[in-house]
Amino acid sequence: MKFAGAYSLHNGQAEWERRELSDWLTDLFEAPSITIGAGCTGKIRAHISNELSSGGWSNQVRIDPNFDLTVTGRHRDLAFQIQTGNISRAIYDLMKLQYLFQQRKIGAAALAVPTKAAGLLIASNVASVERVWNEVQLFDRIITLPLLVVGFE
Template sequence: MITKLYNYRSGESVVPKDQLQGVCNILSSVNPHVRKNTVSEIREVILSGLAIQGWSGAFRIDVASKITISSYKDGIGLCLQTGNISRIYADLLKLQSLYLKGKIKAGIIILPQKVLAIKLASNMVSYERLVGELSIFNQVISMPLVIIGFNAEELL
């Protein structure tokens, strides 16, 4: 898959370069045949690749809750979002909560680019929409983030 990166509040300078490169390498090795209902396949391949690189599985944001983010490694929280657009705002809040509690120093959000999102499902979250809306929340989302949008090569 092809990736685009968006640097929010100096996220690229906070996320260790080897971690960021590792995540991008996983995404570049994924190139499914794009069709409806391949979302779970894409998620599984990405999460498996993250696990191989030492990223955790689901990571609880608080011991008193079952609310989780997709993964965690060395002070970096990661959310892989391939669902409805409404879910990305929950991911932002979860990462911001971890950041304010001092549990993470930055976050990574991985999501499909618009062209791919349209092919995979209706009303799916997209890189372009999140990047376009982040400025609306600049007083609320104060943490460093790297937003990574992925796209299938066949759609370029």
């Protein structure tokens, strides 16, 4: 697995850089021992979880104490979400991140999804960075948080 690129919405890149975590974020995906393909999502998620923990992030953080809805990680005023499943889940992830921002629990976030090519290797109808980025731009008045959409392959 490797970092493929990132897209910035509402100064998302600048917010990660301001917190000096931009390089750390992209380095999360530099894992040559993980091969993208069918059945790889468990290895990807375990790798991300370990990296978040070693970086001082909380894992699987509830967005509200009354609901069993979580984001992959949270550190200070940043949230991180990875999606290796269906495209509809990625849009749902954006709603959770936007909720945290509107509740003033975070100041910026990142959503990581595979590239289209990598997604095709994982399964059918997997979220892709290209599709998520196109749709995020369409809804940029609804999705108002500083966001980085990160692609990996």
